[in-house]
Amino acid sequence: MLAEPSKWxxxxxxxxxxxxxxxxxxxxxxxxxxxxxxxxxxxxxFVSAAVAQSAGLGVALAFYASIHLGMHVEPVVGATLMxxxxxxxxxxxxxxxxxxxxxxxxxxxALAGGAxxxxxxxxxxxxxxxxxxxxxxxxxxxxxxLHTVAIAxxxxxVLHLWWYRGITFASFDRIGALVQGxxxxxxxxALMVSIGVxxxxxxxxxxxxxVFAFSTLSAIAALMLELRxxxxxxxxxxxxxxxxxxxxxxxxxxxxxxxxxxxxxxxVLVAVAMxxxxxxxxxxRAR
Amino acid sequence: MKTGDVQExxxxxxxxxxxxxPGEPLLTCEKLVIGYNDKPMLPPIDxxxxxxxxxxxxxxxxSGKSTWFKTLLGMIQPVSxxxxxxxxxxxSAYVPQTSAIDSLLPIRARELASWGxxxxxxxxxxxxxxxxxxxxxxALETSGARAIAPRPYRELSEGQKQxxxxxxxxxxxxDLVLLDEPTAAMDAVAERETMQxxxxxxxxxxxxxxxxxxxxxxxxxxxxxxxFVDRETSAFVVGDAKTVFCHPAxxxxxxxxxxxxxxxxxxxxxxxx
Numbered sequence: 195m196l197a198e199p200s201k202w203x204x205x206x207x208x209x210x211x212x213x214x215x216x217x218x219x220x221x222x223x224x225x226x227x228x229x230x231x232x233x234x235x236x237x238x239x240f241v242s243a244a245v246a247q248s249a250g251l252g253v254a255l256a257f258y259a260s261i262h263l264g265m266h267v268e269p270v271v272g273a274t275l276m277x278x279x280x281x282x283x284x285x286x287x288x289x290x291x292x293x294x295x296x297x298x299x300x301x302x303x304a305l306a307g308g309a310x311x312x313x314x315x316x317x318x319x320x321x322x323x324x325x326x327x328x329x330x331x332x333x334x335x336x337x338x339x340l341h342t343v344a345i346a347x348x349x350x351x352v353l354h355l356w357w358y359r360g361i362t363f364a365s366f367d368r369i370g371a372l373v374q375g376x377x378x379x380x381x382x383x384a385l386m387v388s389i390g391v392x393x394x395x396x397x398x399x400x401x402x403x404x405v406f407a408f409s410t411l412s413a414i415a416a417l418m419l420e421l422r423x424x425x426x427x428x429x430x431x432x433x434x435x436x437x438x439x440x441x442x443x444x445x446x447x448x449x450x451x452x453x454x455x456x457x458x459x460x461x462v463l464v465a466v467a468m469x470x471x472x473x474x475x476x477x478x479r480a481r
Numbered sequence: 482m483k484t485g486d487v488q489e490x491x492x493x494x495x496x497x498x499x500x501x502x503p504g505e506p507l508l509t510c511e512k513l514v515i516g517y518n519d520k521p522m523l524p525p526i527d528x529x530x531x532x533x534x535x536x537x538x539x540x541x542x543x544s545g546k547s548t549w550f551k552t553l554l555g556m557i558q559p560v561s562x563x564x565x566x567x568x569x570x571x572x573s574a575y576v577p578q579t580s581a582i583d584s585l586l587p588i589r590a591r592e593l594a595s596w597g598x599x600x601x602x603x604x605x606x607x608x609x610x611x612x613x614x615x616x617x618x619x620a621l622e623t624s625g626a627r628a629i630a631p632r633p634y635r636e637l638s639e640g641q642k643q644x645x646x647x648x649x650x651x652x653x654x655x656d657l658v659l660l661d662e663p664t665a666a667m668d669a670v671a672e673r674e675t676m677q678x679x680x681x682x683x684x685x686x687x688x689x690x691x692x693x694x695x696x697x698x699x700x701x702x703x704x705x706x707x708x709f710v711d712r713e714t715s716a717f718v719v720g721d722a723k724t725v726f727c728h729p730a731x732x733x734x735x736x737x738x739x740x741x742x743x744x745x746x747x748x749x750x751x752x753x754x
Contacts, residue, residue, distance in 0.1 A: 235585055360604025363596045366586050373554050373575035374653065375601040420633070423588050 201447050212446070215335040218343050219438030219456065222396040225347040226405060227412035227434020228354065229389055231427050232365055234413035238284075238389075242409040244302040245280045245390055249397035249405075251306045252276030254313040261317055270342050270398040277394030280306065281386045339399040346395045350388045361385055362423065404441065404456040408434045411460035418467035419474075433463050504532030506567060507657045507689040508553065513562035515545065515552045521560050522548055523710065526717045530657065535683040536691045537704035539725070541734055545712040546693055547661075553691070554659060567656070572600070574655035576646045578662050584635045590645040591630035594621055597652030620651035624678065640671035647678060657689040658682075664694065672696070676703045697739055701726070 205212065233242050256272030259265040280302045288295050354361065364371040364381040372378050389409070396405045416430035441456025448455075508530040516522040522545045530536055540546045551557045553564065554575060574597070582593065597620065598613040609617075621627045624647040629637055634645060643663060650658055660679070664672040676692075680703050683690040694700045700707055701722035709718040709725045716730035725731055727740040 235583065356607050357604055358607060359596075359599060359609075363599055363604070366583060366588070367577060367581070367596065369554070369556070369577060369581075370575050370596065370649075371599070372556060373573050373659070374597075374599060376599060376604065377602070381604075417585065417587065420587060423586070423592060426587050 223434035223438025226408035230413035246402035248280035249273040274394035281390030407457040537700035540710035574653040594648040597649035624648040
């Protein structure tokens, strides 16, 4: 009698199938991990949630347009456009409207979530896709999705490494940067559009939940280690990539949903970083 | 060596030259009306900030100091009037309160000081040039922050943070420097030391230094000229400590005590008496 092939053998045999989702998770996790340092340090954690939720609405609207209006709109285009619209709304100076930033976040999050439910009700045949967007079921990623994530990720990373000094200065001392003549609005806009585009394209490919996790928990893990700022960016990138790829593999080998596994692994990395920080503290005291 | 073992520098540039004559005008406000949404906050302001001059801005909370400050920085458009700079490429720098730099930000003092070298679109060159690195090291030395340069900014004392921000300021090579309550949260010794450093910077490097301060005695002791801003009485008073402290609008807010104690004439530096 032949022995049943192990999960690992199955994985290697079908690697062609898994290569694209793994690559997609690696790129999305890495780039969103890099951006997460800005998201966390600028206290925009729920910006990421609201933008991801809006991306979900964008996908629902794209399906609705195809089914009921006969207009073919790629779901990734819908996700990116809605994510960008939410980003632009959140870039509005809230004091001009006599509101707080939290109010705008609440508005974007609740409106996008509610509208996604309404639109989803009218496109029952695509309900599974909507669920996938919101909670992450990235078992398979189409080549188009991978290309979109790869191109957007490459553009964002090149821009951010090139403009690193300007974006960090403008992000963490806005007035100082303004007085020294830096184009603060452009730099701020570049950061927000980067977040909007990456959240939009990644939410379509992987789902909003893991995208939210990559764009927040990666930086939290890195900040725990109290490294220099450039190293914090590097470790956050690494943590995001590990969460993406590791979560996918964990989901495959233990038969769990992918999005949930990636999210939980990102949380586990935060716990590991906390443990490392405690160990480093003990070591320093012992010296 | 542990970070806690870092030795404080002993020698730094803080001695104030005994004689001083203000230089050319750096910034001139003519009939400048400040306010929001075209609503004037104060009467028209006429004043000049000169090279080498140390200016203290005083006034109560909500008096219009911040609005005036932001207008000078170009963050708010004036309602009317003009602000003329000595030259279009004149460099300005701003030093925030030490608490304005987020305590979560894992940045070293040296890196924070290096932001002083960024100007305009210079960030498009992604690496710092040797000339910039040398300027930052020199600025750290001058401000007495060299020993603390490798340490995380958030772990520094208030005085050390201020020295780091001064290093950033020196690294900018600015002509006009604006500081928002640089001595807030400092003890009396650190406050005095910071004001002496600023005074020395103004004199030795010929900078125009404008400082918002709440401690009136410190302002009177160090500043060449004081600006008193008061929205309630629509007052903008310019002059030496005696002139400002004895002005009716000032006395209405702070009482007569400061008028009696105020020194006569412009400041000549704390070491020059």
